[in-house]
Amino acid sequence: MMSSTECLLQMCDEHFELEDYQSGVPRWCTGCGDSAILAAVQRLCRDEGLRPEKTVFVSGIGCSSRFPHYMKTYGFHGIHGRALPVAEGVKMSRPDLHVFVNTGDGDCCSIGAAHWIHAIRYNMNITVFLHDNQIYGLTKKQASPTSPIGTKSNTTPRGSTLEALNPLTVTLGVQNVSFVAQAVDWVPELLADIVKAAYHHKGLSFVRIVQRCPEWLPEQFDPWMHDPQRLLMLHHDNGMQLSDGVARLYKNQLNHDPSSLEQARNIAANTDPIPVGILYRNAAVPCYEDLRHTGLLRTAAVTRTGLNAEFDKFTVWPEGAQARAA
Numbered sequence: 649m650m651s652s653t654e655c656l657l658q659m660c661d662e663h664f665e666l667e668d669y670q671s672g673v674p675r676w677c678t679g680c681g682d683s684a685i686l687a688a689v690q691r692l693c694r695d696e697g698l699r700p701e702k703t704v705f706v707s708g709i710g711c712s713s714r715f716p717h718y719m720k721t722y723g724f725h726g727i728h729g730r731a732l733p734v735a736e737g738v739k740m741s742r743p744d745l746h747v748f749v750n751t752g753d754g755d756c757c758s759i760g761a762a763h764w765i766h767a768i769r770y771n772m773n774i775t776v777f778l779h780d781n782q783i784y785g786l787t788k789k790q791a792s793p794t795s796p797i798g799t800k801s802n803t804t805p806r807g808s809t810l811e812a813l814n815p816l817t818v819t820l821g822v823q824n825v826s827f828v829a830q831a832v833d834w835v836p837e838l839l840a841d842i843v844k845a846a847y848h849h850k851g852l853s854f855v856r857i858v859q860r861c862p863e864w865l866p867e868q869f870d871p872w873m874h875d876p877q878r879l880l881m882l883h884h885d886n887g888m889q890l891s892d893g894v895a896r897l898y899k900n901q902l903n904h905d906p907s908s909l910e911q912a913r914n915i916a917a918n919t920d921p922i923p924v925g926i927l928y929r930n931a932a933v934p935c936y937e938d939l940r941h942t943g944l945l946r947t948a949a950v951t952r953t954g955l956n957a958e959f960d961k962f963t964v965w966p967e968g969a970q971a972r973a974a
């Protein structure tokens with residue numbers, strides 16, 4: 649049994665401040681929506697008391713993918729489009745870790761689209777934030793799959809010609825989808841609530857965050873920012889409740905039960921007003937790691953033995969050496 653002093657020491661040890669998760673000085677432009685997302689996520693980590701050494705942020709490449717650098721946790725700033733498979737690998741071998749993914753609209757919906765589809769189907773217990781600024785930010789303004797038709801960019805100087813891909817309807821169309829939500833970076837209270845609900849869902853939580861890029865699309869979301877009626881606030885006893893302050897300001901509200909996939913798809917299909925809140929949640933979808941895992945954490949010795957056995961399969965042994973080694 650633990651002594652009271654040990655108990656007290658453990659409690660002190662487990663109390664975290666925001667600074668415990670902050671790392672470096674973000675290099676994002678002034679007014680970039682990525683900063684609001686970072687603040688919401690650091691707040692989540694503090695409020696939930698996530699141990700930094702048990703928490704991993706995985707990203708691909710892009711402005712948004714710089715996210716792991718600014719978290720004082722483990723992180724993996726990976727390869728363009730490959731954040732999801734890396735995160736799945738981490739979760740598969742270390743299911744005890746809290747695994748988060750930060751990915752951009754180019755990273756997830758363009759080069760990483762195949763991984764996105766399969767990650768939804770595998771439904772591993774990870775929290776995915778899609779920072780959707782509707783443009784390739786880091787590489788200086790190329791159209792992305794989520795750029796609205798007519799977007800002028802370096803790759804589409806006369807305006808893009810294709811209808812934008814809708815990340816919500818795509819996600820809601822995939823087998824085993826278990827959590828889909830949408831937030832906008834300029835309503836921090838709801839952003840924090842949605843991030844929290846996503847973290848608490850067991851399964852792949854997909855949160856599309858409408859994110860401002862003042863550098864390349866400075867007025868892109870002004871009409872929605874300046875008119876509260878153009879946000880549709882989703883609330884339900886079985887979903888999220890709106891605070892009095894939010895309910896007073898945002899009067900365009902919909903009582904939506906997130907257990908209805910059909911309703912979620914209908915809501916997602918309408919992009920104006922922008923639906924904000926939990927569109928779909930189903931905790932009964934099994935997680936791939938639970939279906940496949942033995943329940944035993946892999947020790948370093950087990951990993952080493954397994955790797956050696958794999959490498960040995962490809963070894964060309966000189967005559968008689970294998971027998972001598974055995």
Ligand SMILES: Cc1ncc(C[n+]2csc(CCOP(=O)(O)OP(=O)(O)O)c2C)c(N)n1
Nearest residue numbers: 709710711712728752753754755784785786
């Ligand atoms: C394999 C590969 N192809 C292309 C690039 C160039 N590249 C880097 S980031 C990026 C797009 C980033 O856009 P997005 O994912 O929307 O992130 P944002 O910068 O907008 O946050 C591209 C095309 C790359 N780094 N690697």
Ligand code: SF4
Nearest residue numbers: 676677680711785861
């Ligand atoms: S270019 Fe856009 S997305 Fe990138 S840091 Fe600047 S404002 Fe943010």
Ligand SMILES: [Mg+2]
Nearest residue numbers: 752753783785
């Ligand atoms: Mg982008």
